[in-house]
Amino acid sequence: MTDNQNLFFHKFGITPQDLQRYLTEALSAGGDYADLYFEYQTSSSIAVDESMIKSASQGISAGCGVRVLAGERTGYAYSDDLAPEKIMRAARTAALIARGPAQQLVQGFHEGHAHQLYQVPSPSVDADIAAKVDLVMRADSAARAYDARIVQVRASFADELRQIMIVGSDGTFATDVQPLARFSVMCIAKSGENSSRGSAGGGGRVGIEYFVKDKPPASFAQEAARQAIIQLDAREAPAGEMEVVLGPGWPGVLLHEAIGHGLEADFNRKGTSAFTGMLGRRVASEKCTVVDNGTLPSRRGSINVDDEGSPTQETVLIEKGILKGYLSDKLSSRLMGMPDTGNGRRESYAHIPMPRMTNTYMLSGNDNPEDIIRSVNRGVFAANFGGGQVDITNGKFVFSASEAYLIENGRITAPLKNCTLVGNGPDALTKVSMVGNDLMLDEGIGTCGKDGQSVPVCVGIPTIKLDSMTVGGTAR
Amino acid sequence: MAASTEPVIGMKTDLREIAADVVARAMRYGATSAEAIAREGAEFSVNVRMGQVEVLKESGSRSLGVRAFSGQRAGSTYTSDLTGDGIERMVRGALELARVTSEDPHAGIPSPDQLGSFPGDLKLYYDDVYSLAPEERIEYARRAERAALDFDPRIKNSDGGSFEAAIGQYVLANSHGFVGEYGRSHCSIVAMPIAKADDGSMQSDYWYSSARTLSELTSPEEVGRTAAQRALRRLGARKIASTRVPLIFDPQMARSLLGNIFEAVSGDSIYRGASFLQGMLGKKVAGENVTVIDDGTLPGGFGSSPFDDEGVPTQRTVVIEKGILKSYLLNSYTARKLGLKTTGNASRGITGNPVTGRGNFFFEKGACPPAQIIAGVKQGLYVTEMLGHGVNLVTGDFSQGAGGLWIENGELAYPVEEITVAGNLKDMLHNIAEVGDDLEFRSSTAAPTLRIEGMTIAGE
Numbered sequence: 001m002t003d004n005q006n007l008f009f010h011k012f013g014i015t016p017q018d019l020q021r022y023l024t025e026a027l028s029a030g031g032d033y034a035d036l037y038f039e040y041q042t043s044s045s046i047a048v049d050e051s052m053i054k055s056a057s058q059g060i061s062a063g064c065g066v067r068v069l070a071g072e073r074t075g076y077a078y079s080d081d082l083a084p085e086k087i088m089r090a091a092r093t094a095a096l097i098a099r100g101p102a103q104q105l106v107q108g109f110h111e112g113h114a115h116q117l118y119q120v121p122s123p124s125v126d127a128d129i130a131a132k133v134d135l136v137m138r139a140d141s142a143a144r145a146y147d148a149r150i151v152q153v154r155a156s157f158a159d160e161l162r163q164i165m166i167v168g169s170d171g172t173f174a175t176d177v178q179p180l181a182r183f184s185v186m187c188i189a190k191s192g193e194n195s196s197r198g199s200a201g202g203g204g205r206v207g208i209e210y211f212v213k214d215k216p217p218a219s220f221a222q223e224a225a226r227q228a229i230i231q232l233d234a235r236e237a238p239a240g241e242m243e244v245v246l247g248p249g250w251p252g253v254l255l256h257e258a259i260g261h262g263l264e265a266d267f268n269r270k271g272t273s274a275f276t277g278m279l280g281r282r283v284a285s286e287k288c289t290v291v292d293n294g295t296l297p298s299r300r301g302s303i304n305v306d307d308e309g310s311p312t313q314e315t316v317l318i319e320k321g322i323l324k325g326y327l328s329d330k331l332s333s334r335l336m337g338m339p340d341t342g343n344g345r346r347e348s349y350a351h352i353p354m355p356r357m358t359n360t361y362m363l364s365g366n367d368n369p370e371d372i373i374r375s376v377n378r379g380v381f382a383a384n385f386g387g388g389q390v391d392i393t394n395g396k397f398v399f400s401a402s403e404a405y406l407i408e409n410g411r412i413t414a415p416l417k418n419c420t421l422v423g424n425g426p427d428a429l430t431k432v433s434m435v436g437n438d439l440m441l442d443e444g445i446g447t448c449g450k451d452g453q454s455v456p457v458c459v460g461i462p463t464i465k466l467d468s469m470t471v472g473g474t475a476r
Numbered sequence: 477m478a479a480s481t482e483p484v485i486g487m488k489t490d491l492r493e494i495a496a497d498v499v500a501r502a503m504r505y506g507a508t509s510a511e512a513i514a515r516e517g518a519e520f521s522v523n524v525r526m527g528q529v530e531v532l533k534e535s536g537s538r539s540l541g542v543r544a545f546s547g548q549r550a551g552s553t554y555t556s557d558l559t560g561d562g563i564e565r566m567v568r569g570a571l572e573l574a575r576v577t578s579e580d581p582h583a584g585i586p587s588p589d590q591l592g593s594f595p596g597d598l599k600l601y602y603d604d605v606y607s608l609a610p611e612e613r614i615e616y617a618r619r620a621e622r623a624a625l626d627f628d629p630r631i632k633n634s635d636g637g638s639f640e641a642a643i644g645q646y647v648l649a650n651s652h653g654f655v656g657e658y659g660r661s662h663c664s665i666v667a668m669p670i671a672k673a674d675d676g677s678m679q680s681d682y683w684y685s686s687a688r689t690l691s692e693l694t695s696p697e698e699v700g701r702t703a704a705q706r707a708l709r710r711l712g713a714r715k716i717a718s719t720r721v722p723l724i725f726d727p728q729m730a731r732s733l734l735g736n737i738f739e740a741v742s743g744d745s746i747y748r749g750a751s752f753l754q755g756m757l758g759k760k761v762a763g764e765n766v767t768v769i770d771d772g773t774l775p776g777g778f779g780s781s782p783f784d785d786e787g788v789p790t791q792r793t794v795v796i797e798k799g800i801l802k803s804y805l806l807n808s809y810t811a812r813k814l815g816l817k818t819t820g821n822a823s824r825g826i827t828g829n830p831v832t833g834r835g836n837f838f839f840e841k842g843a844c845p846p847a848q849i850i851a852g853v854k855q856g857l858y859v860t861e862m863l864g865h866g867v868n869l870v871t872g873d874f875s876q877g878a879g880g881l882w883i884e885n886g887e888l889a890y891p892v893e894e895i896t897v898a899g900n901l902k903d904m905l906h907n908i909a910e911v912g913d914d915l916e917f918r919s920s921t922a923a924p925t926l927r928i929e930g931m932t933i934a935g936e
Contacts, residue, residue, distance in 0.1 A: 045828075049748075050748075052577075052578035052579075052580050053576065053577040053578040054550070054577065054578065054580055054583070054829060055550065055552065055577065055828055055829045056550075056551050056552070056573040056574075056576060056577050057551070057552035057553065057554075057573065057827045057828050058552075058553050058569055058573065058827075059541070059553055059554035059555060059566075059826070059827050060554075060555045060556065060557060060562070060566075061539075061554075061555075061556045062556055062557065063537070063556065072525075072528060072530060073528065073529050073530060073531070073532075074530065074531045074532070075531075075532050075533075076531065076532070076533040076534075076535075077533065077534050077535050078535045078537075079535070080537045080538065080539075080556040090535070093534050093535075096532070096610075097529070097532050129572075129573065129576050130576060133576055151749060152748050152749055152750065154748075188748065188749055188750055188870060190749065195749070195752075195870045195871055196870060196871065197750070197868065197870045237875075239718045239896075239898070239932050239933075239934035240718040240934055240935070240936070241935075241936055270525070270633070270635070271633050272633060272635055272670055272678070272680065274678070350535065350537065352531065352533065386865045386866070387864070387865035388864065388865070389863045389864050389865070389877070390863075391680070391861075391863065392680075393670055393678050393679060393680035394677070394678060394679050394680070394710075394713070394893065396863070396877070396879070396893055396894050397863070397877075398863040398864035398866070398876070398877030398896070399864060399865075400864055400865050400866040400875065417868075417871070417873055418866070418868070418871075418873035418874070418875045418898060418900075419875065420864060420866040420875040420876065420877060420896045420898065420934075422863075422877045422894050422895065422896055422934075423894070424894055470715075470894065470895065470896065470934055470935060470936070471934060472866070472875045472876075472877070472895070472896020472897075472898050472932075472934040473875065473898060473932070473934060474875070474898045474899060474900075474932045
C-alpha cells in the first residue's frame with residue numbers, strides 16, 4: 001500500500017504526525033514499547049438452506065487498538081471510532097500500565113520488506129452478489145444430485161477484506177490488505193432409520209475466480225455428500241490402543257494440537273507448556289520434520305506481515321525429530337532473547353496479539369501411502385477430521401475423526417463412526433514409524449481458537465503411521 | 477402494538493433513538509418490515525501473573541445492525557460506524573441484499589401480538605461492577621492468584637488470576653413499533669494455577685466466580701483455593717485400561733452434556749432433521765428422573781432477558797418433563813416452519829437471521845447429595861474434564877476425550893487422563909441412574925451431578 005492507497009491516511013485523514021503523537025502519548029508514563037493497530041474490515045456472507053437463499057449479510061467494522069509494553073506488562077485499549085480524540089484517549093488509558101516519566105522516544109517510521117502472497121486481482125467482498133448467489137446454488141444442486149439419500153444441504157460463501165496498518169514506537173510501519181474467502185457445504189443423508197452428516201469446504205486468500213476455475217462449488221458439495229453417504233453404513237469404532245494411519249491434508253490438525261500450541265513462545269516463556277525446556281531434545285521420531293510457514297502463496301494461514309508488522313517466515317519447529325524452535329511474537333522474543341518469528345497475531349483491533357500458528361505442516365517422507373496401509377494388521381485409517389483440542393500444560397490432546405475406516409490385514413474395510421483419538425503431545429510423534437511421500441495441505445477451512453481469539457490457519461501432513469494411539473470408540 | 481414502557485435500567489445512551497431511526501429509514505426506502513439492533517458496551521479486564529500485573533485492558537464499543545425485508549426476502553447489514561453516513565450506507569445495503577435473497581414463505585419478524593417484554597425488574601444490571609478503583613480491581617485478581625499459589629508448595633506456577641467487569645446496553649426496535657431496551661452487567665474472578673509433581677509433570681486447572689453484581693461474587697481467596705485443589709488432584713494422573721463402568725459427571729461436565737441437549741431441541745436442528753430428537757415430541761426420550769427446563773425470566777440469571785432478540789417476551793418452557801419431550805425451543809421462524817408457537821428463544825448477533833438461543837437452561841435437581849452418589853459406586857469414573865468435538869447431534873453419537881478421578885469402593889482413588897468416554901446421547905438420557913441435589917447456576921446452562929450407566933471408556 002503506498003501512501004495514496006493507505007485507507008487510513010486518505011479516508012480517515014490520519015497523518016504520520018498523528019501517529020507520532022498517539023505513540024508519544026502511549027509512552028508518556030514510561031512504557032518500553034507501544035504500537036497502534038488500525039483495522040478496517042468489510043465482510044459478507046451468503047447462504048443457501050433448503051435450496052433457498054435465506055440470508056445475505058454484509059458489514060463494516062473499524063477500529064484502532066493501542067498497546068503499551070512495560071517489562072512483562074501489557075496495557076491495552078481500543079476505540080471503534082477513529083477520531084483523533086478517541087485514539088488519544090485509548091493511548092492515555094493503555095499508557096497507565098507503566099508508572100513514571102516517559103523514557104522511550106518514538107523512532108522515525110520505516111516500512112520494511114513485505115511479501116506479496118495474495119494474487120487477488122479484485123477482492124471478492126466487492127464482487128457482484130449475484131455471482132455469489134450462483135455459487136451457493138450450484139453447490140446445493142450438486143450435493144442433491146450426488147445421491148437421492150441426501151436430504152438436507154446447506155452451503156455458504158463468506159469473505160472478508162481486512163485492511164490493516166501497524167505502527168510501533170521502534171519505527172515499525174507496515175500495512176497489508178488481506179483478502180480471505182471460504183466456501184462451506186454441509187449435508188445430511190437419511191436412509192431408513194439411519195442418518196448421517198458430511199461436510200467439506202475450502203478457500204484461502206483468494207478471489208471469487210478461485211471458486212469458478214480452481215475449486216468449483218460442486219467439488220466441495222460432492223465431497224460433503226460423499227462423506228455423508230459413507231457414514232450411513234458406518235459401524236461402531238473400536239476402543240483401545242492400536243495402530244493408526246492418518247490420511248494426508250486436514251488430519252495435520254494433529255500437529256496443530258499435539259505440538260503446535262505447545263511450541264507457542266508465550267507458554268514456554270511462562271513455563272506452562274508440556275514442551276517447556278525441551279529445545280534440542282527428541283520429541284518425535286527421526287522421520288518427522290515439522291514447520292510453520294506463513295509465506296505460502298494464497299493459503300488461508302498466510303500473511304504478508306503479522307499483526308505486529310513483522311514479516312512472516314518459515315520456522316522449523318521439529319527437524320528429524322529434534323525440537324528446534326518456538327513460534328514467537330515481539331513480547332516473547334524480547335523477554336526470551338529469541339528471534340521474533342513473525343507469529344504475533346490477533347483476531348481484531350479489540351484483541352491483544354500473541355504467538356499463533358500460520359500454516360503448520362509435516363514434510364513428506366519416503367513411504368508409499370499404499371505400503372503404509374498394507375503394513376497395518378489391525379488398526380484405524382483416519383481420512384478426515386472434525387476439530388481438535390489440547391491441554392497445553394499436560395500435553396493431552398483429542399481429535400475427532402469425521403471419516404475413518406477399520407484396517408484389517410493391510411486392507412481398508414468398514415467405515416467407522418464415533419471415532420475419537422487421544423494422545424499426549426510430547427510423545428505422540430515419537431510413535432511415527434512411516435511417513436508418506438504425499439504431503440497435502442488442507443483445503444483452507446481451519447480456524448484456530450486461543451484465549452477466546454480466532455484466527456485463520458492452515459494445516460498439512462503426508463500419510464503417516466503411528467504405531468500406537470488410543471482410539472475412543474464404543475465397540476466391545 | 478407492543479412496546480416496552482418499563483423504566484430503563486442501565487447506562488444512559490441514545491441507542492433507542494438510533495435504532496428507531498434505522499427502522500424508520502428502512503421503511504422509507506421501501507422495506508416491508510425491518511428490525512434494528514443497537515448495542516453499546518464497556519469492558520475492563522486485568523490479569524495478574526506471579527504477583528505482577530500482566531495485562532490491563534479497558535475499552536468501550538458500539539455497533540448497529542439491521543435486517544430489512546422486501547416481502548419474504550431478507551437482507552442484513554451491520555456497522556461500527558454510527559455516523560449519519562455510516563448508518564445510511566448500512567440501511568441501503570440491507571435493502572439491496574433483500575433483492576437477491578429467496579422468497580422464503582416462513583421468513584419475517586414476529587406478528588404484533590407476539591411482541592412484548594417480561595414485566596418487572598429482572599435484576600440484570602448493577603453499576604457496582606464498574607465502581608471499583610483500578611487498584612481495587614487489580615487487587616481482586618492478585619488475591620485470587622495468591623490464594624492459589626499459597627495453598628500448597630506444589631502449586632509452583634500460574635497462568636494468573638484475573639478480574640473482569642463488563643456492562644452493556646441493548647436495544648431492539650422493529651417496524652411494528654416495538655422498542656425494547658435493557659442493560660446487563662457482569663463481573664468475574666478467575667484463578668489458573670499450575671501444579672508440578674516431583675517428576676516434573678505439570679497439571680493446570682482453573683476455577684471462577686461469576687455474577688451480575690460484585691456483592692454476589694465469592695471471595696477471591698475461595699476462588700484461588702478451589703482452583704489449586706482442582707489442579708492438585710490431577711497430579712500423577714494415569715491412563716487406565718478400556719472398560720465399561722458407571723460414569724459420574726461432575727456439575728461442570730453434566731452442564732456440558734446438557735449443552736448438547738440444548739442443541740438437539742433447538743428448532744433449527746429439528747426442522748432440518750439434524751437432531752436425534754426430531755419427531756420425538758410427546759414421546760419418552762429419557763428416564764423419569766430427567767426434567768429439563770429453559771427459563772429466561774429468572775431474576776439475575778445469566779441467561780435472563782425481558783425479551784428475546786426478536787422482541788418476544790421470554791418465558792419458562794418445560795422441555796423434558798419426567799422423561800417426556802414436551803417442547804422444542806423456538807424463535808418465530810422455526811415456529812412457523814414447524815407449525816408451532818415461538819417460545820421466545822430467538823438469538824442473533826449483530827447480523828444475520830435469528831437462531832435459537834437459551835434462557836437459563838437447566839436440568840432439574842434430584843435428591844441425592846453428590847458425595848452419596850460417589851459413595852454408591854464400587855468401580856467407576858468421576859468425570860471432571862472433557863475435551864474435543866466428538867458429538868454428532870444427527871445420530872446422537874458421543875465420544876469425547878476425558879479426564880477425572882477413578883472411584884474404587886465408593887472413594888475417589890486416583891486421577892485418570894488420556895482416555896475417552898463414549899456412548900450415544902439417546903441411550904445416555906435413558907441411562908441416568910442418579911441425579912444430584914447440587915444444581916448451581918454458574919452460567920446460563922446448569923446441571924447437577926449425574927450418574928450415567930452403559931458408557932465405554934477407551935484407554936490402554
